[in-house]
Amino acid sequence: MPNRPAAGSLRLVLLVAGLTQLAACASGGKAVKPPPSTSVNALYAQLDQASQSYENALQQTRAGDTQGAQKTLDGALDQLKEASAHCGTTPGCDPQRFFSVFDHLLRLKDGSFIGDETPGEGEDTGETSEVSVPAQAGAAGALPEAQRAVTLLRGHQLSELIAMNGPVKAALEMWLTQWRGNLMDAYVNYQYLRQEMWPQYQQEGLPEALLFGILAKESGGKVHAVSRSGAAGPLQFMYATGLRFGLSDQDGFDTRFDPAESARANAEYMDEQLKVFNDNLELTLAAYNGGEGRMRRLVGDDTSVSFYDPRIYGQVSQETRDYVPAVLAAAWLFLHPDSYNLRFPKVDGLTGSITLKRAASISELTVCLGSANDMPDGWFRTLRNLNPRLDPQQEQPVGAELQVPKLLEQAYAARCVDGPWPILAADLHNAVVPVYPDPPPQEADPVVHYTVRRGDTLASILHRHSGCSSESEVARMNNLKFNHIKVGQVLKLPSCR
Structure with a gap:
């Protein structure tokens, strides 16, 4: 539509205006005691400069220089990151000002600044996406990297649906630290599965980042993963739920392990539950992990309730409390790796x-x-x-x-x-491994019990009662730290036979 660039520009003006107000609030609040130092004011000036960069990027967009605008946006985010790092070591500087603006700029960057594809008021958003996908999306070469910009979820920006609260921040830290290896493995695995899985999600109008977040948390992209509860496949379907969405045995093969079929079923499930929960993504993810029946009973008719509301959050399992923010955090990192000092490997997944x-x-x-x-x-x-x-x-x-x-x-x-x-x-x-029947189970070595007396040491006890074992063995049997024993403590000692 010829008028859409103008509408997009108008929305950008409104976004920049809001951002400018945010930066102004950050710099011009109520009186602070003591007054900001020269160093602090210099950092706050960089905050304002980063905001001004968005205005400059807007002008570049109007002039048709989309690549230049994107470069300006990235430079603004880098400036914010550098300034916020100095803020943490500068007395009197409030890091929260930088964090809030940084979070806001990331959300603007998610397709709502560059280009004109963000749905406006009154537009039909039922099947809107920022990048059109070829009709034969599964064909080789039909899924360019640029399509990762698709962030719409049923007419909503995905970034708008991810609340940057305590649980999500904690999950971000886990993905960037203890789970970092799992995240990288999941990313590499996904790149080779992308041509099969992503078209299924795109067909339902769901964002790729969400697919990656679920995959990363569920299986790490291991197609043959099976949980202790019996959930199977890359997206971990329980057998009964899989049957409901067409996953069954075909010639002895469980189609829960088929990446394309699993992604199709998952997309249909998400679409179904988003309708049930009025596009509440967090409740939908909680239903996927903890069961839709339970979530419907907890939520009742109030589908606008937050997953983090004590009435919901306090009634779900710890697994579900961890699951929802972990999926959202992985999706957020998929969209913004550079902004979290994360670099995914380049993978040719064709x-x-x-x-x-x-x-x-x-x-x-x-x-x-x-x-x-x-x-x-x-x-x-x-x-x-x-x-x-x-x-x-x-x-x-x-x-x-x-x-x-x-x-x-x-x-x-x-x-x-x-x-x-x-x-x-x-x-x-073809190496041949000898096969022998398992030996009969041996009776456990009997133990004797000894009550520690005054003057005893572990060495003296072993010398008198159990010369066939070592101090380290007895320490392990009794969970002793540094071989420390107390008077009156009952020790288990191996019985020599």
Whole structure:
């Protein structure tokens, strides 16, 4: 529509005006005691400069310089990050001013500043997205990186639905620290599954970041993952729920393990529950993890209630309390990695295929491919994910076709058809392991009990009563720290036989 750029520009003016007010509030609040120092005022000036950069980016957008505007936006965020770092070490500086503006700018960056695709009032937002997807989205090469800009969820900016509260911030820290390796693995795994999974989500009008967040938390992108409760597949469907959305056994294969089918079922589930909970994303995620029946009973008719309301948050399991912010935090990092000092690896996830020139299993192919194309962890997980119906230990015959990353087609021809590597792989794979019946269970060694007396040490006790064991063994048996014992304490000692 020819008038849409003007409408988009008007929305940008309003956004910048709001941002300017926010920065003004940050600098011009009530009197502060003591007055800000020169250093603090200089940092607050950088805050204002970052806000002014958005006005400059707006002018660039109006002039048609979209790339220049994006560069200006990124520079403003970098300026904020640098200033906020100095704020933390400058007496009298309020870091919260920077955090609030930084969070606000990230939300503006999510498609609501550059371009004119944000839905305006009165527009039909039922199927709106910021980047159109080709009709045959599953075809090779049809999913460019730019489509990660799609952040709309049923007419809402995804970033508007992610409250940057305590639980989400705590989850962000976990993904950036203890779970960082899991996040990276999930990202790499997802890149090779993207062509199968993302089109299913796009068809339901759901954002890719949400798909990644669920995948990262549920399975880490391991297609054959099975939980202790029986949930299975990359998106961890319980059997009964999977059946309700068309996931069943097909010729002995559980389609919960099929990435495309699992993503389709998950997208349909999310769409169904978003309607039930009036587009409340947090409640929908809680239903996915804790059961929709339970969430409907807790929520009742008030679908506007926050997941973090004590009436809801206090009644769900700790697993669900952790699950919802963890998914949202992973989705947020998918959208804004650079803003959290996070760099995802560059992965060419384009899928190709090979026709076996000699019989081989997935395990054998993994050995002969080695670390081809700089894959330090090898290709076992990727080959399994792309061929979910195959037993990785089962040798496939000559002429069988396997799905592989496109970049491995040449590596297969060079490494796995002739030469020493396929011979080595076959030799290892065909190794014979002796099989013996399990030995009968042995009776547990009996123990004796000894009550510590005054003057006892662990060494003296062992010398008198259990010369066949060591101090470290007895310390482990009794959970002793630094071999410390107390008078009256009852110790378990091995009985020598």
